[in-house]
Amino acid sequence: MKALVAVKRVVDFNVKVRVKSDGTGIDIANVKMSMNPFDEIAVEEAVRLKEKGVVSEVIAVSCGVQQCQETLRTAMAIGADRAILVQTDEALEPLAVAKLLKALVDKEQPDLVILGKQAIDDDCNQTGQMLAALADLPQATFASKVEVADGRAKVTREVDGGLETLSISLPAVITTDLRLNEPRYVTLPNIMKAKKKQLDVVKPEDLGVDVKPRLKTLKVTEPAKRSAGVKVPDVATLVVKLKTEAKVI
Template sequence: MKVLVPVKRVLDYNVKVRVKADGSGVDLANAKMGMNPFDEIAVEEAVRLKEAGVVSEVVAVSCGVAASAEVLRTALAIGADRGILVQSDADLQPLAVARLLKAVCDREGPALVICGKQAIDDDANQTGQMLAALLGWSQATFASKVTIADGQATVVREVDGGLETLAVRLPAVITTDLRLNEPRYATLPNIMKAKKKPLDTLDPAGLGVDVSPRLVTLKVVEPAKRSAGIVVSDVAQLVEKLKNEVKVI
């Protein structure tokens, strides 16, 4: 069984986000980039399934600029068998990425797609669901446990009220939550081996996908700074301020 794992190159989660002076977007100049943390979990889960003998091949896919090959090499070092880069300098939005991934799925014929539930740069949480809809496949989102057996995936997912268990027939799309696993560190020998693993490059036009942006970003601003707190002398003063100044009661 082949598993396809989409991975995205994003701003490293330890880096403080800076907004461009003109408000047109986030300043990525000379900023440290890396693999989206939720996608690392997806790669780890796919590799574990392979190690358990459930999966025969793990294919990592990234859509974006040429530098996205870096995160593919990271996925290969974790344990993916080969990588595919769909190279584009366009501003790829969730629907465009989902269409590109569908085209790759049509070429590769995987039985399962495991992807992070969202990317930490836009927090859209849309691509996995859109991909499942475009493919007409089953989907299970926010997975905290995945079991594959007898042509179906049993997925424990986190919901507001607790945990929900779903059984979905393959082929399917699964999106990963934080508690699914803890990704391993890529060892130096595996990093060296990853350089020899195959990495193919495709382009949206060759896949027959129009990636023109459908949404326009009007302005990007930093969150407003929180005002300093104050100390009140008693409950009566607290209630008075909440009522007359903050106006929450």
């Protein structure tokens, strides 16, 4: 069984992002970049399935600039067997990424496609669902537990009302939630081994995919600063302020 895992290069979650002075986007100059945390969980889950003998090969895939190779090397240090970079300088939207992944799914024919449920830079939460629709595959999103056996995946997913368990046939698309696992610490020996693993680079045109943006960003602004809170003497005053000032009740 082959597993394909998508990973994205994003601004590190510890970094406070800054908006460019001209409002055209986020300033990433000299900013630490890392693998999207949800994607790191996806890689870890695929590697665990390989360690259990369920999966025979784990392929890491990333779409973006040349520096995404660093993210793929991290995935291979965690345990992925090889990697594919779809290199492009275009700003990729979720639909474009889903189309690129669909082309790779057609080429590699994996039994399982695992993605993070969303990226922490745009929070779109769209790529996994779009990929499942384009590839006509069953999907299980927000997975907090995954069990694979007898050509099916049993996925426990987090929903508003609690937990929901799905049984889906393979091949399938799964997106990971935070509570699925705790990614392992990447050791130096594994980082060195990852440098020797296969990393293929292709272009969107090699896959026959048009990644031209369909959306135009008009302006990016920082959120308004929160005003200071106020103390009220009693519940009655609180209710009045919620009605007249906050207008929430």
